[in-house]
Amino acid sequence: MSDIICEACGAANPPGTQFCTECDAYFGWSQTAAPARPATPSGMSTTTPVTPATAADASRVIAPTVEADQTALTLDPEVAVPMSLHMYNPSPVVDGYVVQIPTAPSWLRVTHEEIRLLPRSDAMVPVTFGLADGPVPEAQTVSVDLLICSLTDEHKSTPARVELTVPRFGRPVTVTAHPSMIRLLDENEGKAQLALDNSASNYPQTVSLTATEPEGVVRFDVTPARCTVEAGATATATLAFAMPELDHGATTERRLAITATSDDEHTETSVTVTQQRSQAPEHVPVTLRLEPSVMRVKDFAMADLLLVVDNRRGTQDRTLTVGGRDPEGRVSFTFPTSRIDVAAGRIATMRLTVEAEPPEIGKDVSYPFSVLANDEVEEAETTGTLTLSRSPAAITTAALRLHPSKISVRNTSTGHSRLIVDNAGSDQWLTVYLAGSDPEAAARVTVRPASVQVPPRQSVWAETTITANPPDAGESAERQLSFTATDGRGTVTCEGTFAQRTSDWMPVARVVLTLLGALVAAAGALSPWTRIPEHFFGVDRLGVAIPDDLDGELRQLFATQPPARVVVLVLAAAMALGVFARSGKTTQTAAIAMAAGFVGYMVFLATTTTGIVVGGVAYGAVLVVVGAVSGFLGGLCIRRR
Missing domain, CATH: 2.60.40.10 (Immunoglobulins)
Known part of the structure; x- marks a missing residue:
């Protein structure tokens, strides 16, 4: 494209320019509207x-x-x-x-x-x-x-x-029921779900739900009865209804109208209910039984049993009033409730307690009775037997034992034993008083505790102490004892023996003292008699010639001391052998001879030598004298009869 020439100032402008870049003149724009x-x-x-x-x-x-x-x-x-x-x-x-x-x-x-x-x-x-x-x-x-x-x-x-x-726009909330047709057979109550639809509007609507029936005999419960359905959403409610009970064999059909009301606008739906009741069933009576039907109770006056109500053949629910009957009026009945419900085709149970007067001890008695269940139509009955028995008195089966039955003691005046009360043959508690005695009244018997309680099938014991004067030494004595246990109605007894013996220590003392004296005297014969060592001449010098180098005193001791020691040994042996004699004269004579001869010899030495006077008597002399005295005492330990 060629440049745009501004008509106002003549400046050249790039193609598409709307205002002149030099003078801001407007070049114009397309007249076609966009x-x-x-x-x-x-x-x-x-x-x-x-x-x-x-x-x-x-x-x-x-x-x-x-x-x-x-x-x-x-x-x-x-x-x-x-x-x-x-x-x-x-x-x-x-x-x-x-x-x-x-x-x-x-x-x-x-x-x-x-x-x-x-x-x-x-x-x-x-x-x-x-x-x-x-x-x-x-x-x-x-x-x-x-x-x-x-x-x-x-x-x-x-x-x-x-x-x-x-703005708000759309239709009212619609309500539909599911299912719309309901069939009730032998039932009076039913339910249906109500669907609330607000998908056709753009605002939440609060709906009140009601249900009616032309005859006004149906009870309704709508849950919830009022709810808010959000815009474009749905909600549900539950319709519960209760129809009047029909006669057997009757059929009826009812139309239930459900209305949803919001902002003065109403929508409706309906549920058709067909109600039918079967023909009246054949009446089948209930049956009763007791489990167990025969009860045996020992040492107790009551028993629990189970009442079974059988309605398995029945076609109707039953509510029965229960009770008990005793021809003699001696049985009492305890039921947890006076009525029992049992559904058709079912079994119901109930615990009950029967109680009667117990028999005398050691006897039994039987009580027949009946349990009844009735309603307005019929009465059912079942029978049972309550047998009560009482065990013999515990004292009649109890046993009394002394353990040990013979109480033997030595050198004492007191003995101990256990008195056992055995209740193993009874199922009852036993309370008894215990006592013991000596028929000769020579012993004193003590039982502690004096009263005990014995559980069923068990035993207990009490400690007995018997005290009597002991017999003379070397003698024995036996005393018969008698023990009793009584509960005031009966008594059980047992016997025992208390044996005492006193030991005779004289023979033992004779042997001990005699042998001890002989040994001591023999030891003294082999020991020094003076404290001067040079004056000791043992039995080994007996028969040996007197040495020439000994002076007068030593020569005298050398000549007399060994024979004296031999004499002491001989007398000690005689004293010991006297144990075997029936009397103690041999022992006594040997002991006297030993003591007298030894004392005389020592006096002789004291008068003829200076050993005893200067040094004194040594332990050997003492042993000889002590041995003689011990042997003499042993000879005296002879019991004279």
Whole structure:
């Protein structure tokens, strides 16, 4: 294309220029109107078929002045709603404009024609608002911010706000019942689901549900009776109804009308109910039985049993009144409740307790009785037997034992034992008082504790202490003991023996003292008799010639001391052998001879030598004397009878 020559100043301008670059003269534009165009969303700009403005034009652009002729519009779902924008171009250049909606709802559709204004000129620009294709939005009012942007400089824009209202439209909520036909056989109650549909409107509707029946004999319960269905949504409710009971063999059909009311508008649906009752069943009586029917109770006055009510052959539920009967009036009955329910074709059970007067001890007795169950139609009965028995008195089966039965003691006056009360043969507790005695009254018997309680099938024991004077030494004595256990109605006894023995220590003392004296004396015979070592001459010098180098005293000791020691040893042996004699004379004679002879010999030495006078008596002399005394005492330990 060739350059455009300005008619005002003659300057050459590039093709497509609308204003002269030298004098700003307007070159004109196409007279053909552009088709309507939708407003662009936020961040978008729409290009025009004209040549873009130059950089010089953009620098002189000023944001337009915009004023809407309406600030609130009510949208129509069928057609778009128009409004006008009074726009003024304060720029020195011709400028085009586009309407943008930065936060446009997804359901909104806005269109307008191409907008172009001469410098410093204004115009009324039509803009239409409509609903986009697709689901109708929910009824609401929103504020929409319009942004009128320059096409030359998109940063130059002017905002405008319009309040848009989506009106309510659509049909009332519809109600349908599922199932719409119900058949009741031998039943009086039923249910149906109610479906509430608000998909044909764009606003929530609150619906009240009611149900009616022409005769007014049906009871209804709608849950919930009032609910809110959101726009374009559905909800459910439950219809429960109770029909009047029919006679056997009767059939009826009823139409139930359900009404949904919202904003004075009503929609209805119906449910057809066919009710039928079977022919009256044949009456079959119930049967009763007791488990167990015969009860045997020992040492107790009552028993629990199970009443079984059998309605398996019956076709009707039964409610029966239960009770007991005793021909003699001696049995009492305890039921947890006076009535029992048993369904058709079922079995019901009930626990009950029967009680009667117990028999005498050791006897038994039987009580026949009956249990009855009746309603307005019939009475059923079953029988049972209660047998009570009482065990013999515990004292009659109890046993009394002394353990050990023979109490043997030595060298003491007291003995101990256990007195056992055995209740293994009874199922009853046994309380008894215990006592013991000696028929000769020579022993004292003590039982602790004096009273015991014995559990059934068990045994307990008490400690007994027997005290009596012991017999003489070497003698023994036995005393018969008697023990009793009584509960005040009966008595059990047992016998025992208390054996005492006193040891005879005389023979032992004889042997011990005699042998001990002999050993001590023999030891003394082999030990020094004086404290001067040179004066000791043992038995080994017996028969040995007297040495010539000994003086007078030593020669005398050498000659007499060994024989004296031999004599002491012989007498010690005689004293020891005297143990085997029946009497103690041999031991006593040997002991006296030993003591007298030894003392005499020592006196002789004291008068003829200086050893004893100067040195004194040594331990050997003491042992000889002590041995003689011990042997003499052993000889005295002979019991004379």
